[in-house]
Amino acid sequence: MNSILQCVLLSPGLTEWMITKFQASQKHRSTPLSNSFFDLLSTVRRANGAGSVTPSDLKTQVSRTVSQFSGFGQQDAQEFLRFLLDRMHDELNRVTVKPKYQEMKFEKHPVGEQSEKWAQYYRQRDDSIMTDLFEGQLMSRVGCLSCNHQTYAFDNFLDLSIDFPRKATRFTGTISLEDCMQKFIDVEKIIDAGYKCEGCKKPVNVEKDITLYRFPKLLVIHLKRFYHSAMRREKLNTTVTFPAKGLDLRKYAPHSSKCHAELIVLICRSSVSVKCGLRPLRDKSPLG
Numbered sequence: 001m002n003s004i005l006q007c008v009l010l011s012p013g014l015t016e017w018m019i020t021k022f023q024a025s026q027k028h029r030s031t032p033l034s035n036s037f038f039d040l041l042s043t044v045r046r047a048n049g050a051g052s053v054t055p056s057d058l059k060t061q062v063s064r065t066v067s068q069f070s071g072f073g074q075q076d077a078q079e080f081l082r083f084l085l086d087r088m089h090d091e092l093n094r095v096t097v098k099p100k101y102q103e104m105k106f107e108k109h110p111v112g113e114q115s116e117k118w119a120q121y122y123r124q125r126d127d128s129i130m131t132d133l134f135e136g137q138l139m140s141r142v143g144c145l146s147c148n149h150q151t152y153a154f155d156n157f158l159d160l161s162i163d164f165p166r167k168a169t170r171f172t173g174t175i176s177l178e179d180c181m182q183k184f185i186d187v188e189k190i191i192d193a194g195y196k197c198e199g200c201k202k203p204v205n206v207e208k209d210i211t212l213y214r215f216p217k218l219l220v221i222h223l224k225r226f227y228h229s230a231m232r233r234e235k236l237n238t239t240v241t242f243p244a245k246g247l248d249l250r251k252y253a254p255h256s257s258k259c260h261a262e263l264i265v266l267i268c269r270s271s272v273s274v275k276c277g278l279r280p281l282r283d284k285s286p287l288g
């Protein structure tokens with residue numbers, strides 16, 4: 001829990017918004033978790049790096065909602081992060097009455113317009129400081145291998161859950177973040193699966209991939225260290241390397257002209273360790 005709180009408390013944009021706009025945005029809404037987060041942030045700022053701060057009030061708020069986080073054990077960092085982002089988003093959502101569901105029919109539009117229409121559709125439902133900062137957009141593409149007809153679908157995300165490449169499951173050496181990202185966007189061929197193409201109207205073989213289309217301001221990457229072997233659930237101890245600066249993410253958004261990233265946060269399922277890349281944040285954090 002502490003490692004995630006350190007990351008979120010240090011997130012550029014969120015801190016400033018909480019200090020300058022949170023209280024005015026509350027109106028008469030019930031925002032218990034966000035209140036606790038605001039109090040913790042205020043305490044941390046007052047401490048100004050001296051001593052340590054215990055997030056006991058926030059932990060109480062979390063425990064009341066999710067029993068999984070009620071003890072003092074080592075919880076799953078990614079699950080806690082998703083809970084924190086989702087719950088604070090719900091509390092701070094600027095949309096109070098969501099429009100009715102409507103079927104999306106954008107296939108005839110250029111891909112950039114399809115992306116924009118999906119983004120607008122989501123924004124009519126979910127629009128908060130959390131989506132302002134953490135929400136990105138994925139594009140799923142299916143291409144016919146007979147007539148080259150392409151279909152696209154878009155989905156939003158608050159964090160990217162990424163598998164390790166298969167080669168990483170066979171040894172406990174080192175792998176790069178770029179290798180993991182490349183596996184995420186790899187093209188997959190689907191043969192003899194009876195897929196019916198909307199272009200040539202025939203059962204065809206297709207290729208499909210998922211790539212980033214819109215980057216969030218703050219990109220959260222969750223590396224899935226657990227996998228299922230023939231006998232049991234195993235954990236990979238592979239070290240993941242990544243450049244401290246200058247990680248070029250544009251190649252993971254090959255169909256987009258609107259990609260940028262301001263900060264990368266790495267989340268691991270294990271405890272805080274140098275391998276997770278969280279050490280520099282811990283050193284700087286006043287949480288202790």
Ligand SMILES: [Zn+2]
Nearest residue numbers: 144147197200
């Ligand atoms: Zn086709």
